[in-house]
Amino acid sequence: MHKQVTASDIAKYLGISQSTVSRVFTPGARVAKETRERVLRAAQELGYRPNVLARGLITKRTRMIGVAMADIQNPFYPEVLGGFSKKLRELGYQVLFVNIENDQIEDAEMSQFLDYSVEGVIVTSALLSSKVVSSFVENNIPIVLFNRYHQNLHCHTVCCDNMDAGDQIGEYLIQKGHKRMAYIAGNPNTSTSQDREQGVRRSLNRHGYSLITDIGHYTYEGGFEASKRLLSSVEPPDAIFCANDIMALGAMDAAKELGFGIPKDISFVGFDDIPLAAWSGYSLTTWRQPVEQMIQWSIELLIAEIENKGVEREPMAKWIQGSLVERKSVR
Amino acid sequence: MHKQVTASDIAKYLGISQSTVSRVFTPGARVAKETRERVLRAAQELGYRPNVLARGLITKRTRMIGVAMADIQNPFYPEVLGGFSKKLRELGYQVLFVNIENDQIEDAEMSQFLDYSVEGVIVTSALLSSKVVSSFVENNIPIVLFNRYHQNLHCHTVCCDNMDAGDQIGEYLIQKGHKRMAYIAGNPNTSTSQDREQGVRRSLNRHGYSLITDIGHYTYEGGFEASKRLLSSVEPPDAIFCANDIMALGAMDAAKELGFGIPKDISFVGFDDIPLAAWSGYSLTTWRQPVEQMIQWSIELLIAEIENKGVEREPMAKWIQGSLVERKSVR
DNA sequence: TTGAAAGCGGTACCAC
DNA sequence: GTGGTACCGCTTTCAA
Numbered sequence A, B: 001m002h003k004q005v006t007a008s009d010i011a012k013y014l015g016i017s018q019s020t021v022s023r024v025f026t027p028g029a030r031v032a033k034e035t036r037e038r039v040l041r042a043a044q045e046l047g048y049r050p051n052v053l054a055r056g057l058i059t060k061r062t063r064m065i066g067v068a069m070a071d072i073q074n075p076f077y078p079e080v081l082g083g084f085s086k087k088l089r090e091l092g093y094q095v096l097f098v099n100i101e102n103d104q105i106e107d108a109e110m111s112q113f114l115d116y117s118v119e120g121v122i123v124t125s126a127l128l129s130s131k132v133v134s135s136f137v138e139n140n141i142p143i144v145l146f147n148r149y150h151q152n153l154h155c156h157t158v159c160c161d162n163m164d165a166g167d168q169i170g171e172y173l174i175q176k177g178h179k180r181m182a183y184i185a186g187n188p189n190t191s192t193s194q195d196r197e198q199g200v201r202r203s204l205n206r207h208g209y210s211l212i213t214d215i216g217h218y219t220y221e222g223g224f225e226a227s228k229r230l231l232s233s234v235e236p237p238d239a240i241f242c243a244n245d246i247m248a249l250g251a252m253d254a255a256k257e258l259g260f261g262i263p264k265d266i267s268f269v270g271f272d273d274i275p276l277a278a279w280s281g282y283s284l285t286t287w288r289q290p291v292e293q294m295i296q297w298s299i300e301l302l303i304a305e306i307e308n309k310g311v312e313r314e315p316m317a318k319w320i321q322g323s324l325v326e327r328k329s330v331r
Numbered sequence C: 001t002t003g004a005a006a007g008c009g010g011t012a013c014c015a016c
Numbered sequence D: 001g002t003g004g005t006a007c008c009g010c011t012t013t014c015a016a
Helices: A007-014 A018-024 A033-046 A052-059 A076-090 A107-115 A130-138 A162-175 A191-206 A220-232 A245-257 A291-307 B007-014 B018-024 B033-046 B052-059 B076-090 B107-115 B130-138 B162-175 B191-206 B220-231 B245-257 B291-307
Strands: A064-069 A094-099 A120-124 A143-146 A156-160 A181-185 A211-215 A239-242 A267-272 A285-288 A317-320 A323-325 B064-069 B094-099 B120-124 B143-146 B156-160 B181-185 B211-215 B239-242 B267-272 B285-288 B317-320 B323-325
Touching: A007 A018, A007 A033, A018 A033, A052 B052, A064 A076, A064 A107, A076 A094, A076 A120, A076 A291, A076 B076, A076 B094, A094 A107, A094 B076, A107 A130, A120 A291, A143 A291, A156 A162, A156 A291, A162 A181, A162 A191, A162 A239, A162 A267, A162 A323, A181 A191, A181 A220, A181 A245, A191 A211, A211 A220, A220 A239, A220 A245, A239 A245, A245 A267, A291 A317, B007 B018, B007 B033, B018 B033, B064 B076, B064 B107, B076 B094, B076 B120, B076 B291, B094 B107, B107 B130, B120 B291, B143 B291, B156 B162, B156 B291, B162 B181, B162 B191, B162 B239, B162 B267, B162 B323, B181 B191, B181 B220, B181 B245, B191 B211, B211 B220, B220 B239, B220 B245, B239 B245, B245 B267, B291 B317
Parallel strands: A064 A094, A064 A120, A120 A143, A143 A156, A156 A317, A181 A211, A181 A239, A239 A267, A267 A285, B064 B094, B064 B120, B120 B143, B143 B156, B156 B317, B181 B211, B181 B239, B239 B267, B267 B285
Antiparallel strands: A094 B094, A285 A323, B285 B323
16 A cells, blocks of 8 residues: 555536535435546556445444454364355455464454454454453444354353253254263363253253263364263263264264264254255264354344444344254264 | 553653664664663563554554465365464564465455565465456565466466376376276366376377276366276276375275275375374375475465565576385285 | 745635 | 635654
């Protein structure tokens, strides 16, 4: 941007006023057809493009959305990021991206969103402190939490109905004749993992079964180790439900290594339906989260608030139903 | 950003000039220690943060870097994106992210980088038209191509030395006693895939072997299908080298499905060393690309040019050596 | 060390 | 329909 062509350059070049040039690039403008064409042609010729940052200064609109994403190594999230990027772009918004290192977002990781005056923020799979949230609320910047739920925070939420999903998975496992069910939790202080656990537990209890649990921190290695522990116990489970697919894949590999047949000796159910789950080496039965829909809703929530600025809005929680994808990891 | 607190607000509040407030937040400033403290305190109190976009208007620096990324579903790239995001942030730059749908970048996908006055652009695993490149050159915005090489384009390049890698992999397979080697190409008109192929071919030729080839488009499914074709032929190969890991995993699964033992009947070598390659279900021998280093160099190239603006700079090509990671997929 | 004023590249309201 | 002008929030001379 060393020698940017400006609206004044065009104006001077055509001998008209800078305001007129500006109007040509302003949506609700009224400019004589002929003038418009001359300007457009000159812009093309000289390589002029309106500086959106300068525009934003006066319109108070940057058309940037901050996206903060943790757990980007989990194949579920690249898909999510791609979806957001695409949809937002179609609506004329840009993505200011931040990769979050830990599960708990630090202030510094979000502060640039404030500095760059994004109009809204999407946070996936991470925890926000209430202090951070309030700094956004003060600045009237809406936040939507994707795939994480937080009771007391003033943010919108779009979440799979994890409790119900867990419940249905429990029912399914029982119906398939399993007796000793285990659950491998993700990060145990995430709503996502908790709700899924509570769900299975509910259905198992209904039928008089109890639940064995372990923790896998949402990673392949974590799932692998947890599975090993579970399967090496005196009475190993005959079915393991994992809080996400990536752990389930690790758990399956551990089972294979220990000589368990899948699904002959033990069944596995995952969560997310990442592409890998369908790979023939795994063929994992899992819970499909309707990603497209969740992305769509998140964006609608965000944009609605952005474009109705001024109207106070209560935080909304959108719960979405998922569905079981049956493959070959359950007997 | 509805009611942003501005430097003038602080100034008025403290009864000093707005310029003084500004100076407190300007790196090379000289302000009385006492004044500075008062300003800082007031800023804290009223929640003031300098508007970096307004600042950029005058300093001509946005501290934003455009990152255009294709193939984000390939587990190699989330890692890359995470790395860029982290390192750039440490240097005080932000990432404006765009997900590219196809292998060939369209003008519209890059135009926002121009609109938002990013200071540099990183493009991974995608092809740029020379028209797009020249619009960036005109605006003095440096581009670095990550993992793709383009002879005639005025961009920097950071690339693994694919030719050499292919060569070494060929040598390795021969040394391990293989006789019929196959190569599964990615997208056949990418430099990356071509160079890797040329590399193996070179070493095989040196030893009097020829190379069977097929195409897998860099996807799991593509690798799966290509492998099936290869292995169903009258004289199936005894080793398959795939242009990336994800195809190799697909190829392995296909082999297993056809009843081939790995590595007993057939060996596999991948490329990238994505986390999945180490999973016990695969244990894929592969070529490790030193991602960290590549990211580092890309950023250095970019920043060097950004911060020396004005000095004309020739496009640089950085080639980096990788190394073989031996696991259990080669006999 | 500080304040006044110009200006970055735009938009929007005002007359004409 | 068009030009003049104020102003968005900030940095940067230039004087004081």
